[in-house]
Amino acid sequence: MEPFAGDQALPGGFLNNAGEDILDAAQRELREEADLDPSRLHLEQLGTYGAPGRDPRGRVVSVAYLAIAPGLPEPVAGTDAAGASWVLADDVLAGCVKVAFDHRRIVADGVERARRKLEHTSLATAFCGETFTISELQQVYEAVWGVHLDPRNFYRKVQKVSGFILPAGGERKTTGGRPARLFRAGPRAVLHPPLVRPEPPSDDEGDR
Template identity: 55%
Template sequence: MDDWLKDSDEVEASWVTVDLAIFTLRGDHLMVLLVDRGVEPFLGRPALPGGYVQKSETLREGALRELREEAGIDGGALHLEQLGAYGDPGRDPRGRVVTVAYLALGPDLPVPVGGTDAENAYWATVEELGRDGTRLAFDHSEILAEALEEVRRKLEYTPVATAFCASEFTLSELRTVYEVVWGQSLDPSNFRRKVLGTTGFVEATGGQRMPSTGRPAALYRRGSAWVLSPPLLRAGGQPA
């Protein structure tokens, strides 16, 4: 270690945590998974699920364990990716704690069950959180806001919207994902033309779903593309 580091009064131990911004669709609502903290700091305050990474774990393993322990959800089948690292001094009153935030998406995920240091786990409507101004523990409100915008952006340039759908879905169900996440109404015919005109976005399964009324709807699955070209842009190119 450099001598200047040995003598510095500012050197302190740091800890690493993981936090998860997990989204699903229920009906026509975009939901995020929250827990009520069962311990200090921020006892009783809503927060994103997460916790300390153990010495023997990778970051991803820690994220999946925390999801299982705090909410009783198996994250193995989720779309899971790193969102970013957050390490502002003072973000955690216990000391210098750097967290690596993960973004996770899944179709109609189950009712969570609180555990370990989570007093309660539940799905909250993103729209209501924004409207009532609820402040989450630590810097989780900022993490959630950035995660939400990342999801909205990824819907424009990648086929990640299919992560909100079952393995087979109709174009109407896929359109609902875009409308709910973006908060914008989309013209069905125009949406269908754009999706089917984007190479590798979806592929037909050959199956059909019979609605309660009307004609049967064709079923699709995610295609082979990782990037949408051309992209499907939000109205005005601005966040909903």
Template identity: 60%
Template sequence: MGFEPMGVATDLVILTVRAGSFEVLLIRRGIAPHRGRWALPGGFVRPAEGLKAAALRELAEETGLDSDQIHLEQIATYGEPGRDPRGRVVSVAYLALVPDLPAPVAGTDAASAEWVPVAEVLADAKRLAFDHHQVLADGVERARAKLEYSPLATAFCPAEFTISELRGVYEAVWGVALDPRNFHRKATKTEGFVVPTGETTTRDGGRPAQLFRRGPATALHPPVTR
């Protein structure tokens, strides 16, 4: 029995919060297929390369980030026939969460790259090439859900952050307003979520605000619910 040749690729849902806006990194394809259309960053896995290594390589090429600067996790595998006009291609999608980044630089097969509000992209099911709208939707829901029961929101923050900045991440990703005092109580009382640094900052405006860093917790008890 023969086997149809098949390519293996990785796609990246790279999410960040920039100036209070929940955004995704998109590239405008500079080559066929779908030349000129927006897509998620990604590419084919090289012969001697593992899946995560390929995802990290693509991430570095698109953002210049090292692996120790980002949260990276696998979302799902996509392999429906016809998803790529070049032939049978199975893609393993990864979710990358990064702090506020400057304007991106397009990779080798991209005409341009830019940050785009997530809500704007999800509102148009035909905006992205291939099946990337579904991949993006899955990645966004993964991020939104994980903010409830894990300290994942700190991945969007700098190494040291205020509770107000952390709350801003939740509000941007969930698209809802949260009560500041209630959120402050939950964040600081949840064991291992955040740890005070002993320093303060005035970058939020007003009185000096206490700085925190991510704590050792891997799960939040109780969860921070939407």
């Protein structure tokens, strides 16, 4: 609807009544607007957004949630949503996809939260199979962090974190290379030491 008719937006809505819990409202909106099952998701509160003027129609304070889960189905529009689809976060952040309100900022905050979670938790293993190679785990980090990682350096860092991944036995053939060892997720949920993201190159380095 106006003033952002035709723009894309994150699914959301108002509380049904004064007695509805905010988390319950977030779960309800996921079902109503995108037909996503909240029980399949890890939902955590991301932040509160209440800058004056963020909604030209009046003063609105929004509580945003970050939803994380592997293998999600395609969303299906419902209730007041004209359509629903997955959109690349990079396209939103680059301005290639026009979004309503201050939703680009919310997406940016959500991406940064996800990147930090990969630094400090074992979340990345949830996006691998029951058994996986170090290379497959590295691909998850590269996709979320948006960087290219040196395989030997990544392997060394992963092996330093006790309980992060464990040998699963066996090997998997790789294209044009030696068979790779298989691992499975270990018991450790919080990584110590954390897997710190590499610093992005400076402008001077990028010009070289």
